[in-house]
Amino acid sequence: METGTAAHDDAAREPVWTGLPPGLLKMRRLLLVVWLGLLTVVLGALLNLFAGPAWAAFALLPLALIVWGWVLLGRNWRSWRYAERADDLLISRGVLWHHETIVPYGRMQLVEVTSGPVERHFGLASVQLHTAAAATDATIPGLVPAEAERLRDRLTELGEARSAGL
Amino acid sequence: MxxxxxxxxxxxxxxxxxxxxxxxxxxxxxxxxxxxxxxxxxxxxxxxxxxxxxxxxxxxxxxxxxxxxxxxxxxxxxxxxxxxxxxxxxxxxxxxxxxxxxxxxxxxxxxxxxxxxxAVDVTQPLLARVAGVAKLKLDVVGTDKKDELAFLGxxxxxxxxxxxxxxxxxxxxxxxxxxxEAPSQQLLHVPAGVLAVSLVLTGATWGSLAAALVVPPLLWLATHSVWTVLATALPLLGAAGASSVGRFVGEYDWTLGESPDGLRIDHGLLDRTHETVPPGRVQTVRIVEPLLWRRRGWVRVELDVAGSSNSVLVPVAPREIAESVVARVLPGVTVPPLPALSRPPRRAHWCVPLWWRGYGLAVTDTVFAARHGLLRRSLALVPHAKVQSVRLKQGPWERFWRLAEVHVDTGANGTVTARLRDAEEAAELLREQAERSRTGRRDARPDRWMA
Incomplete structure (x- = not known):
């Protein structure tokens, strides 16, 4: 497969980043609220029952965690982005611990689309790239299934065209 | 046929x-x-x-x-x-x-x-040598021990x-x-005397020996239980033996040869091993220089081949000879000299005190070379063509000091890391390395090296 070099050279210099769809953030926040909310209620009820109403104030602790986690998840979600360049895939993620991965298409051994039961319920799927190196951790979570499949097909196609092996 | x-x-x-x-x-x-x-x-x-x-x-x-x-x-x-x-x-x-x-x-x-x-390994354990038979094993990514042919005449x-x-x-x-059989030309032979001296000058040998001699008596004083002492003494003695005598026996008569079929590595006193690594299979080469070897100018050369268990190329050799061997193993590669490696910026000592001086990086046309270690220096070389993926990593403390690290992953499940680089330099390095590893494959030799 031939790629127009002149047009792609410009693209290579300034990658076109794509963020994640909001579905993932919605799912994570919902899970956070459901689990920590449950914990708040159970903790409050138990403390009220066995230790007295004053102690039940400690149930506010998970509530604070919800607020903190809400912000944290938002920041983490915003930090995730990927860019398909002419010859390689870029994945950038993480706020405090920032990671940036570049995988040349020719090195891809297999592309995997996974979707767990919760993810499926929210209409999400993740794409994972494997190279011959196990240390390569190139995963894009929370994509819309159509986009995940498009990405998988495109990556597979480009990988075949530029296959390089070990 | x-x-x-x-x-x-x-x-x-x-x-x-x-x-x-x-x-x-x-x-x-x-x-x-x-x-x-x-x-x-x-x-x-x-x-x-x-x-x-x-x-x-x-x-x-x-x-x-x-x-x-x-x-x-x-x-x-x-x-x-x-x-x-x-x-x-x-x-x-x-x-x-x-x-x-x-x-x-x-x-x-x-x-x-x-x-x-x-790689292809022909190994002969002691008993197999007596019986005149040998094992043959093909190293392919993903094969396990079951896939060896044991035994053949x-x-x-x-x-x-x-x-x-x-x-x-x-x-x-x-x-x-x-x-x-392709004709083989000898590149290097390690004399037994040099090997013995090099093992004597290795800290690990003395460390394990000292542990085996000191820990059991202390345990005896503390517990007075024969079983506890035996249970710790035996593994410790075993480790001490393996790291001194075991290594000597395994690396005895180490001969490195070059043939059109690739490198030939023959070694062993009791169990003989003959390994052949075809051209273009080496993923990473490491030149290791323990502290006590420095005065004699000796180094140890290790290599990574995907799917192969052996990782030693030269157990001990003078630096110049080792570098000429590396040039043969990775064609067109010269080992960057120590001054050519760029050190991390001075502020890196806030992240890694003292040892920050041990880190270094050099990128040539053919290899990505990263050094680490202050006392036991180790220089890892990855040909650009062997890079599978490139990663940049930055933690909060590193961000504060505008530092970052770049990981280069190879197919032999090894990762070479350039630590404590300036953040902008690292970002630039990441882009350039991805470009180099993509194009580096172009003039690599084909998998079928005689075709």
């Missing part, structure tokens, strides 16, 4: 002829059943060691006659098992594959593609290795049998 026919000039016809040739299946050497017969014995011994109390209880319950009857049943059964596993193990070499069929109850067929060969193993390498190299199938 094929008779050189008139259709030689017509590739299609040759293909057809090759298709029709029946694949000749071969068996392993007839000595093999003896080795397999040990398996049931090993299981019993393993059980006895695993649970000594119960084993003793069972033993006291047995009378002499039951013991004899047991033996009379057990020995022929073990012999039969050995014979049957040998009888049902076949291997054959086709134009593109080595096929191994094995298994008594659970059938297992392995087809190993020859152009995927990363000594000459047969060598002939098979030559045949496999010739086929993998891409010689025409008609000529494979006539190609024979």
């Amino acid at each position: 094929t008779t050189p026919g008139a259709e030689k000039d017509v590739p299609e016809a040759a293909e057809v002829v090759r298709e029709q040739v029946p694949v000749v299946e071969r068996r392993l050497h007839p000595v093999t059943p003896l080795r397999r017969a040990w398996a049931p014995v090993a299981v019993i011994i393993g059980w006895a060691v695993h649970d000594p109390n119960q084993a003793q209880e069972q033993l006291t319950r047995l009378t002499t006659i039951t013991l004899l009857i047991g033996l009379a049943v057990f020995v022929p059964a073990a012999g039969l098992y050995g014979f049957l596993t040998w009888w049902f193990t076949h291997f054959s070499v086709t134009d593109t594959e080595l096929r191994i069929r094995t298994g008594l109850l659970f059938r297992r067929t392995a087809h190993i593609r020859l152009e995927r060969i990363q 000594e000459g047969e193993a060598r002939a098979l290795r030559a045949e496999l390498l010739a086929r993998a190299a891409g010689f025409a199938p008609e000529t494979v049998h006539d190609v024979g």
